[in-house]
Amino acid sequence: MCGIVACRTDGIAADYLLNALSRLEYRGYDSAGVAIRTTAGTAATVKSVNRVASLAPLLVQFPPAELTGTGIGHTRWATHGAVTPGNAHPHADCSGRLSIVHNGIIENADVLRGRLTAAGHRFSSDVDSEVVAHLVEDAMAPSAATGEAPGLAAAVSTAITALEGSWALVVLDSQTGGMVATAHRSPLLVARTTHGDLVSSDIAAIAEWADDYWALRNGDVVEIAETLGWTRAGEPTSAPRPIRKTWSSAVHELEHHADYMDREIDEQPEVAARILDGLGSRIADGSLWRDTGIGAFSRVTVLGCGTSLNAGRIIASAFSRLGGLPHDYVVASEASTAVLDPKALVLAISQSGETADVLRAIDEMGISGNLVALTNNPHSTLARQADSVINCFAGPEIGVAATKTFVAQIVTGVAYALSALVDSGRMTRRDAQRQVADLGRIPDLLAQAIAVSRDVIPAIAAEVREASGFVFLGRGSGVVYAAEGALKLKELTYRWAEHYPAGELKHGPLALIEEGTPVVVIDNGDPRLASNIAEVSARGGNVLRIGGPGSRIPALGLSLGTPLLGAMEQWGPLESVVPVQVLARELAVLLGRDVDKPRNLAKSVTVD
Ligand code: M6R
Numbered sequence: 001m002c003g004i005v006a007c008r009t010d011g012i013a014a015d016y017l018l019n020a021l022s023r024l025e026y027r028g029y030d031s032a033g034v035a036i037r038t039t040a041g042t043a044a045t046v047k048s049v050n051r052v053a054s055l056a057p058l059l060v061q062f063p064p065a066e067l068t069g070t071g072i073g074h075t076r077w078a079t080h081g082a083v084t085p086g087n088a089h090p091h092a093d094c095s096g097r098l099s100i101v102h103n104g105i106i107e108n109a110d111v112l113r114g115r116l117t118a119a120g121h122r123f124s125s126d127v128d129s130e131v132v133a134h135l136v137e138d139a140m141a142p143s144a145a146t147g148e149a150p151g152l153a154a155a156v157s158t159a160i161t162a163l164e165g166s167w168a169l170v171v172l173d174s175q176t177g178g179m180v181a182t183a184h185r186s187p188l189l190v191a192r193t194t195h196g197d198l199v200s201s202d203i204a205a206i207a208e209w210a211d212d213y214w215a216l217r218n219g220d221v222v223e224i225a226e227t228l229g230w231t232r233a234g235e236p237t238s239a240p241r242p243i244r245k246t247w248s249s250a251v252h253e254l255e256h257h258a259d260y261m262d263r264e265i266d267e268q269p270e271v272a273a274r275i276l277d278g279l280g281s282r283i284a285d286g287s288l289w290r291d292t293g294i295g296a297f298s299r300v301t302v303l304g305c306g307t308s309l310n311a312g313r314i315i316a317s318a319f320s321r322l323g324g325l326p327h328d329y330v331v332a333s334e335a336s337t338a339v340l341d342p343k344a345l346v347l348a349i350s351q352s353g354e355t356a357d358v359l360r361a362i363d364e365m366g367i368s369g370n371l372v373a374l375t376n377n378p379h380s381t382l383a384r385q386a387d388s389v390i391n392c393f394a395g396p397e398i399g400v401a402a403t404k405t406f407v408a409q410i411v412t413g414v415a416y417a418l419s420a421l422v423d424s425g426r427m428t429r430r431d432a433q434r435q436v437a438d439l440g441r442i443p444d445l446l447a448q449a450i451a452v453s454r455d456v457i458p459a460i461a462a463e464v465r466e467a468s469g470f471v472f473l474g475r476g477s478g479v480v481y482a483a484e485g486a487l488k489l490k491e492l493t494y495r496w497a498e499h500y501p502a503g504e505l506k507h508g509p510l511a512l513i514e515e516g517t518p519v520v521v522i523d524n525g526d527p528r529l530a531s532n533i534a535e536v537s538a539r540g541g542n543v544l545r546i547g548g549p550g551s552r553i554p555a556l557g558l559s560l561g562t563p564l565l566g567a568m569e570q571w572g573p574l575e576s577v578v579p580v581q582v583l584a585r586e587l588a589v590l591l592g593r594d595v596d597k598p599r600n601l602a603k604s605v606t607v608d
Contacts, residue, residue, distance in 0.1 A: 001602035002089075002103040003027055003075040004188065005205050006170040008179055008224050009196030013037070013071035014059055016198070020205040021052045021073050026260070026398040027202065028602030029075035031088035035099035035172060036071035038062065043099045043174040047088035069196065070179065072172045074101040077602050080109070081126030090172075091130040093137035094122050097175050100136070102129035103201050104166035104186040105607055112162060128165075135159035136171055152178040153223040157234045160184070160221070166356065166606075168201050168216070179224040183216035186606060187354055187381060190214050190222055197224045202604075203245060204396065212242045215379050243379050259595045261399035261492075265581050266450060268407045271394055273443040275408060278393065279415045280440070284432035286423030289416055292388040296424065297345035297370055302329040304349040305357050305605070307402035308409065310484045312349040312374075314571050315413030317477070321570045322418065322435070323426035333608065335361030345420075346371045347413070351397065351405035353380020356608035374413055376405050390416055399596045400603050401491055403581050406484065407574065411442060414571050435570070442574055449555040449578035456553055457579060460544060461586035464518045471512060471519045471541075472499040472580070475529055477572030478522035485520055485580030491598050492588035502532035515540035520580065523547030523556070524573050546579050555579045 003024030007016040013036045021032055033047035034055055044067055046058035052075065059067070074089035081087040090099040106112070109128030112135065117123065121134040139155035142148060150158070152173050160167070160182055168188035170181045181188055181199050191198045191210035198206045203213060216222065217240055223229035230239045257263035282288040300319045302312035309331060316327035330338045332348075332355065340346070346367050350358050353375040362371065362385060373386035376394045383389040394408035418435050421427035427435075464470070470489055474482035482499040489497040500509050502521070513519065519541045523529055525548070533543050545551040556573050588595050 001027055001029070001077040001604050001606045002201070003029065003205065004072070004101050004103055004168055004170055004199065004201040005074070006072040006101070006172070006179060006181070006199035006224070007070065007196060009069035011069050011195065012064075012067065013069050014056070014067060016195070016209075017071050017073035018052060018056055019208070020198070020200060021055075021075055023205045023207075024075050024202055025052060026204070026400070026596065027075070027604055028400055028597055029077050030083045031076045031078070031085065032074065033088040033090055034059075034071055034073040035090040035092075035174070037068045037172065037174045037177055038066045039068060040066065041175045043090075043092065043096060043172070045090055045092070045099065047085040049083050049085055049088065068177070070172070070177050072099060072101045072170050072179070079105060079607050080128045087125045087127050089129060091125055091127065091133050093133040095137070097173060098133050098136055099172045099174065100129065100133045101170050102132055103168040103606060104184075106131055106163055106167065107165035108163070132159060132163070132167070132169060132171070135162055152176070153180050153221055153229060153231060154234065156180045156182055157221050157231060170199055180221060181216065181224060182221040184218050185359060185381060188216045190216065190224065190228065192228065197228070199224065207245055211245055213245065214240050214242055216240075217384070258589070259399065261401055261403060261581075261585055261595050264397055264399050264403045265578065265585070267395070268404050268578065269443040269447040269450070271404045271408050272411045272446055275393055275411045275415070276440060276443070279412070280436060283415050283419045283436050284422060284429050286419050289419035289423045292372065292390070292416070294345065294370060294372060294388050297343055298325065299341045299344040300325055300327040300347060301340065301344040302327065302347045302349060303332050303335065303358060303361055305332050305355055307406050307484060307487060308349040308351055308355075310480050310487070311406050311409035311413065312347060313480045314410050315347065315349075315417055318414050318417045318570045319421070323421040323424075325426070330361065330365075332357035332361040336364050338365055340365050340367065344370065347374060348372070348382060348386065349374045349409055349413070350380075350382050351376040351392070351394070351402055351409070352604040353377040353382035354604050354606050355382075356606050358382060359385070360608050374409055376408065400598055400601050401488060401581075401584070401595075406577060407446065410571060410574055411439065414439065445557065445575040446578060449575035452553065452555040453579040453582040457582045458586050460553070461583060461590055464542065465587065465590050467495065467516065467518050469495060469512070469517070470497040471509060471517065472497060472522070473502040473505065473519060473529075473532060474499070474522035474524065475502050475526040476524060477569050478524040478526070478576070481522045481572055481576045481580070482520070484577055485522070485583070488580055488584035489587070491601060492584040492593060492595060493591055494593065494599065495587075502529055505532055505535055510535060510539070513539040513541040517541045519543050520583070521545045521547075522573065522576050523551055524569070524576075546576050553579045
């Protein structure tokens with residue numbers, strides 16, 4: 001989604017901005033732009049609806065010696081207004097003195113635009129963000145009484161009082177070189193480094209230069225000057241505690257992999273093993289859960305979107321299957337009508353921790369007291385809102401398709417679920433130890449699933465290359481994995497893919513099956529699947545069974561002798577996610593899709 005960078009350095013701003021923007025490309029975007037302060041006190045602004053790399057040639061029109069070390073940049077993922085250079089950020093006020101970049105949504109933009117237009121402001125784009133430039137312009141006007149103009153930070157503080165919605169903003173005054181950052185419900189980071197001051201919406205952009213950074217709190221206004229001036233509502237405030245960077249720029253290396261998704265699929269066994277190493281000894285004695293400080297609960301409600309919601313459903317059903325706790329799940333974008341049990345533990349799951357649907361759902365549902373965030377970003381907005389934060393330690397995930405974060409969420413979430421059940425007396429330590437031993441097999445199961453999938457799936461992908469659509473089936477614990485398979489396939493290949501509990505076939509979806517229709521079956525060993533497979537085969541469907549030895553994709557529980565419908569039924573056949581990931585990726589490659597940046601999608605979905 002949208003990304004912000006800004007720099008105030010003694011070096012060449014274009015180098016920092018373009019480099020940092022290229023590191024935000026993984027988030028997904030459709031246009032980009034930069035505004036760099038010139039030595040004449042103007043803004044050199046270029047925008048493009050192509051890749052970030054296309055900005056450099058556009059800057060050639062400005063003599064390099066006239067470009068200073070101060071500037072702002074942005075990658076835009078369109079919400080309001082078409083994908084055009086005019087709608088790309090940065091946006092300017094009427095005079096061109098002020099330039100702004102914005103992430104989030106200004107919900108009252110239409111009202112503000114009407115008011116500002118009536119007052120004589122001229123707009124040059126269709127986007128909501130542009131109102132901010134004009135509001136700051138108004139706020140900087142000299143006072144009629146004193147003739148004095150407020151400084152940039154004061155003007156920004158005034159301007160944001162008119163806004164409704166969410167924003168991370170950087171405002172550049174090219175005349176003075178002043179720069180101000182502010183945020184409300186959208187992430188923004190400031191770092192003071194040996195290279196100068198850097199601002200970004202994502203640490204990935206500036207990790208090469210910054211070791212520590214500050215994450216702006218809602219309402220913070222930071223003047224980026226000789227000293228960093230922190231204010232809130234116009235009053236001085238202290239800076240938040242600095243955060244030590246954990247993101248390594250090495251994550252950008254593809255090594256021998258064709259793309260990031262390819263690399264991230266392969267990392268899954270190692271991620272699972274690392275998590276279990278870290279948590280293992282504190283699961284069965286209940287201390288892992290006790291340390292969260294969360295009080296008693298008698299129900300589990302999971303909140304999330306997409307793949308994270310799928311992971312949440314699996315974790316929640318582990319609470320039910322192992323501890324008899326009722327559970328439900330809420331699709332975050334549909335939370336407005338959900339009725340929350342006051343005794344429920346709410347587990348909000350989001351790899352980014354910035355998913356706007358999840359953040360809004362927490363507000364709408366009025367959750368407080370029992371909110372646990374399970375996230376890959378412990379400094380995210382979600383983490384800051386939660387009563388307790390569980391870091392899933394997947395490491396940075398670059399591909400838009402969630403892969404290793406899904407595995408990390410499940411392994412971490414199930415570990416905490418087991419610990420919570422022990423802590424609340426719903427499970428004995430001995431039973432928990434048995435479960436922990438089962439969890440310990442996951443890295444090997446994943447590794448074997450990877451080996452099998454890499455071996456057999458390329459040929460299957462070639463076989464189904466022309467199929468216009470796919471059906472994914474499962475029963476019991478396999479249903480959510482079928483859902484995850486269908487999600488991955490449509491996300492990456494742009495072919496339709498639907499999942500169903502296999503028993504539902506005869507109630508409608510069977511009509512979709514014709515000669516050659518690929519039907520992926522997650523075979524967790526449920527004996528009832530045999531008749532569903534027969535129903536599909538009888539109609540000419542191409543059954544692609546993911547199961548144990550003898551199945552078309554024998555990726556489950558191989559040679560480790562796992563009883564498929566037994567020990568691991570609590571959280572389902574986790575390794576089945578590997579073949580569905582590999583199938584989606586292989587087919588996407590064959591079809592010439594951009595595997596890491598599927599069309600229309602973004603890594604961090606910061607609009608609702
Ligand atoms: O950052 P989140 O985990 O909250 O993101 C939720 C979904 O947008 C995300 O899982 C999405 O479904 C994935 N791109 C699917 O691969």
